Amino acid sequence: MPDAALAEKTIELKILRYRPASDAEPAFGSFTVPYTDDMSVLQGLQTIKDTLDGTLSFRWSCRMAVCGSCGMMINGTPRLACNTFLRNLLPGPVTIEPLNNFPIERDLVVSVGDFVKKIESIYPYIIPREPKTIEEGPYLQTPAQLAAYESFSDCINCMLCYAACPQFGENPDFIGPGAMALLQRYNGDSRDGGRLKRIDAISGDNGVWSCTAVGICSDVCPKNVDPANAVNQNKTNSAFDFFLRFLRKEDAQ
Amino acid sequence: MEHFEADVLIIGAGGAGLRAAIAAAEADPSLTIALVSKVLPMRSHTVAAEGGAAGVIQAHDSLDAHFNDTVTGGDWLCEQDVVEFFVSRCTPEMIQLEHWGCPWSRKPDGHINVRAFGGMKIERTWFAADRSGFHILHTLFQTSTKYPSIKRFDEYFCVDLVVDDGRVQGATVLSPSTGEFTAIFARAVILATGGAGRVFRQNTNGGIVTGDGMALAFRHGVALRDMEFMQYHPTCMPGTGLLFTEACRGEGGTLLNKDGYRYLQDYGLGPVSPEPRNKAMELGPRDRLSQAFWHEERKGRTVTTPGGEVVYLDLRHLGRAKLKERLPLICDLAQEFMDIDPAVSPIPVRPAVHYTMGGIPTDIHTATPLAGLFAAGECSSVGIHGANRLGSNSLAELFVFGHVAGDEAVKFAKGAPAAEPGKLLDQAKASAAKAMALRDQKGGGERHSVLRKEMAATMEKGCGIYRIGSEMQETCDKLAELKRRFRDVTLEDRSAVWNTDWLAALELGYQLDVAEAMAQSALERRESRGAHQRLDGFETRDDAHFLAHSLAHYTEGAAPKISYGPVKITKSQPGQRAYGAAGEKIENAKEDSANA
Numbered sequence: 001m002p003d004a005a006l007a008e009k010t011i012e013l014k015i016l017r018y019r020p021a022s023d024a025e026p027a028f029g030s031f032t033v034p035y036t037d038d039m040s041v042l043q044g045l046q047t048i049k050d051t052l053d054g055t056l057s058f059r060w061s062c063r064m065a066v067c068g069s070c071g072m073m074i075n076g077t078p079r080l081a082c083n084t085f086l087r088n089l090l091p092g093p094v095t096i097e098p099l100n101n102f103p104i105e106r107d108l109v110v111s112v113g114d115f116v117k118k119i120e121s122i123y124p125y126i127i128p129r130e131p132k133t134i135e136e137g138p139y140l141q142t143p144a145q146l147a148a149y150e151s152f153s154d155c156i157n158c159m160l161c162y163a164a165c166p167q168f169g170e171n172p173d174f175i176g177p178g179a180m181a182l183l184q185r186y187n188g189d190s191r192d193g194g195r196l197k198r199i200d201a202i203s204g205d206n207g208v209w210s211c212t213a214v215g216i217c218s219d220v221c222p223k224n225v226d227p228a229n230a231v232n233q234n235k236t237n238s239a240f241d242f243f244l245r246f247l248r249k250e251d252a253q
Numbered sequence: 254m255e256h257f258e259a260d261v262l263i264i265g266a267g268g269a270g271l272r273a274a275i276a277a278a279e280a281d282p283s284l285t286i287a288l289v290s291k292v293l294p295m296r297s298h299t300v301a302a303e304g305g306a307a308g309v310i311q312a313h314d315s316l317d318a319h320f321n322d323t324v325t326g327g328d329w330l331c332e333q334d335v336v337e338f339f340v341s342r343c344t345p346e347m348i349q350l351e352h353w354g355c356p357w358s359r360k361p362d363g364h365i366n367v368r369a370f371g372g373m374k375i376e377r378t379w380f381a382a383d384r385s386g387f388h389i390l391h392t393l394f395q396t397s398t399k400y401p402s403i404k405r406f407d408e409y410f411c412v413d414l415v416v417d418d419g420r421v422q423g424a425t426v427l428s429p430s431t432g433e434f435t436a437i438f439a440r441a442v443i444l445a446t447g448g449a450g451r452v453f454r455q456n457t458n459g460g461i462v463t464g465d466g467m468a469l470a471f472r473h474g475v476a477l478r479d480m481e482f483m484q485y486h487p488t489c490m491p492g493t494g495l496l497f498t499e500a501c502r503g504e505g506g507t508l509l510n511k512d513g514y515r516y517l518q519d520y521g522l523g524p525v526s527p528e529p530r531n532k533a534m535e536l537g538p539r540d541r542l543s544q545a546f547w548h549e550e551r552k553g554r555t556v557t558t559p560g561g562e563v564v565y566l567d568l569r570h571l572g573r574a575k576l577k578e579r580l581p582l583i584c585d586l587a588q589e590f591m592d593i594d595p596a597v598s599p600i601p602v603r604p605a606v607h608y609t610m611g612g613i614p615t616d617i618h619t620a621t622p623l624a625g626l627f628a629a630g631e632c633s634s635v636g637i638h639g640a641n642r643l644g645s646n647s648l649a650e651l652f653v654f655g656h657v658a659g660d661e662a663v664k665f666a667k668g669a670p671a672a673e674p675g676k677l678l679d680q681a682k683a684s685a686a687k688a689m690a691l692r693d694q695k696g697g698g699e700r701h702s703v704l705r706k707e708m709a710a711t712m713e714k715g716c717g718i719y720r721i722g723s724e725m726q727e728t729c730d731k732l733a734e735l736k737r738r739f740r741d742v743t744l745e746d747r748s749a750v751w752n753t754d755w756l757a758a759l760e761l762g763y764q765l766d767v768a769e770a771m772a773q774s775a776l777e778r779r780e781s782r783g784a785h786q787r788l789d790g791f792e793t794r795d796d797a798h799f800l801a802h803s804l805a806h807y808t809e810g811a812a813p814k815i816s817y818g819p820v821k822i823t824k825s826q827p828g829q830r831a832y833g834a835a836g837e838k839i840e841n842a843k844e845d846s847a848n849a
């Protein structure tokens with residue numbers, strides 16, 4: 001990490017603080033931080049925690065935009081703190097808040113449990129089209145078949161799209177863009193045969209039809225997953241699967 | 254205090270922990286598996302692995318070749334029976350991941366593609382672009398949700414093990430979200446907590462990689478094995494230490510010094526050839542490449558930057574299309590963090606600490622010397638890496654030995670009596686009280702952030718790429734001082750909810766213990782082998798005295814005591830470790846004598 005103590009320049013970070021034991025409600029605290037041109041917002045927060053105020057709480061780990069821990073609102077936009085650089089936010093002040101649309105537990109830490117439940121609810125694993133033993137070796141999957149779902153598999157679960165989604169803001173039960181992308185990741189996989197099983201997750205009251213097609217989820221995605229496209233594909237599939245299931249019921253009778 | 258009763262408890266939910274959980278759930282669905290992780294499982298540091306995982310798949314490759322590369326790469330400090338088992342299990346595990354949906358990169362005909370990696374004679378690294386660890390981790394996490402017997406404790410921090418009647422019977426965990434403790438009792442416990450690279454200053458590791466499980470086992474009397482062997486990865490971002498995968502070189506990238514010269518040819522890795530050759534030049538092993546950098550720096554042939562001395566990783570000749578297909582994450586990192594387009598400009602790189610070769614010793618069944626305790630992944634030392642790990646063996650290790658650990662823990666649990674909560678709760682309460690005491694103590698005003706910085710600096714100075722006895726001694730002395738000062742830590746934050754000041758202090762306690770084991774083991778190994786290279790009269794390998802595993806024993810209030818244990822040699826007698834043309838000559842001679 002760059003030695004912030006050697007930096008000559010400073011920038012002001014205005015951070016929304018909330019400590020449940022002592023604060024009635026969230027309020028901004030201001031910190032003036034020395035910075036160098038290679039410093040990220042995350043490094044700015046670490047400098048505060050190490051040298052100015054050890055009580056500031058935030059999640060972080062990998063520092064390289066792949067673990068998905070450090071999502072927060074930076075100047076009003078959901079961003080990863082580790083790949084947002086202070087040099088691009090001059091002259092400041094920089095406003096830093098916890099991710100929108102999630103309950104705040106403390107400072108920049110929000111509740112993630114509901115998001116994880118949403119992911120779990122869509123059967124996020126291969127339900128084999130044709131089961132195979134290990135001895136039978138890998139499935140064949142051409143680069144084109146891989147490309148059909150690959151971008152949806154790049155989601156790092158950072159929840160920025162949920163913080164941006166106006167529909168999720170109004171209805172916390174909405175399945176949301178990230179889980180939709182994951183669902184499409186499996187539905188689109190040539191090895192998978194579980195699409196019908198996933199219908200309910202996308203066709204119910206809080207499913208794909210709740211999306212009002214704003215598309216801002218894709219704008220804020222740090223990995224170009226394009227959840228809006230996943231939602232669109234799911235709308236088509238949902239309609240198709242609805243009729244498919246209807247026909248099967250007819251067959252059964 | 255609340256308590257939870259499980260049959261198998263797994264601490265750590267990265268690649269090894271998740272693989273173990275799935276194996277345990279499949280081995281006996283009637284058992285309850287508690288899976289504890291201090292972060293959401295998909296945040297675990299497996300996520301940052303880039304290049305890929307080893308498994309023999311090509312017709313002209315063989316398990317013997319993978320075995321020989323691994324044992325030679327480890328400078329013969331490997332458990333050869335374990336390596337033999339390991340290489341035989343890698344490919345089935347890769348296929349299992351494929352069946353679970355891992356988006357492995359493919360050839361045009363749909364078959365699995367593999368790439369070249371350092372120190373590997375034949376291409377056998379399965380990859381998912383350069384996000385292999387990320388895809389593997391998400392695949393495992395998502396697949397794990399299929400098993401109702403896996404009860405996850407996401408974002409629970411382990412403060413201690415519960416040990417009674419000579420065996421491990423659970424752990425005491427803290428929920429940062431509430432500040433409350435829970436005791437989790439189990440008949441078998443698996444540690445899968447990852448490495449300890451954050452004890453060094455410039456490293457590739459995530460903030461969570463603080464050696465927690467190693468320290469927990471260490472404090473309960475399990476000697477840590479081969480801790481002096483820390484891997485410096487040769488191509489990292491100056492300043493942050495972030496990783497540029499070895500796959501950059503596997504795909505054909507070259508390393509240039511300040512004169513644009515491929516300097517590796519001066520260090521026994523050449524000659525330069527028009528096409529990349531396996532086990533030569535940039536495809537040599539990591540210890541040799543990091544050591545070559547050190548020499549280049551001494552010769553004044555590196556470039557000075559604010560983040561330290563650098564050489565250049567040149568990917569320009571690969572072309573934009575191939576870079577985008579094979580190394581998209583690398584391109585993003587260079588672009589976002591350094592404002593460099595690798596298709597246009599070489600990337601400045603330098604070595605940084607990457608991987609903890611040593612750890613909690615286990616047998617081939619992942620059992621530690623402490624009954625009921627198993628370990629898998631980077632926190633463990635099962636014996637496959639020796640003195641220097643080959644790239645793409647560590648991801649494979651997670652699945653091979655995570656699987657074994659899950660199976661073996663189930664076996665052990667079924668033969669062990671259930672924990673008696675009434676008897677064990679007092680111990681858990683005592684562990685919780687100790688952790689609380691650190692939070693609430695008046696202390697002497699020491700800041701843990703200051704101690705951490707001093708620890709990282711002294712580890713880098715004394716336990717770097719090349720080492721000198723007097724400097725290692727200074728590091729040992731400094732660590733002893735830091736441990737004394739740690740007792741005087743005063744936290745700014747004494748609240749309950751998301752007190753990350755407290756968590757960081759608990760982690761620093763773990764780090765200081767692990768760092769001491771590393772430095773003391775390094776000091777006492779009076780030879781040079783793999784990643785442990787000395788400049789003070791012990792410049793060569795000394796098989797007569799040090800073809801042995803070091804064992805660092807925790808000693809309350811003093812430096813760890815070091816002893817040595819035997820190395821299992823089966824079919825590869827220690828020989829000359831060479832790469833480039835010299836290595837080819839040795840391999841050809843071996844083949845000739847085998848054919849004669």
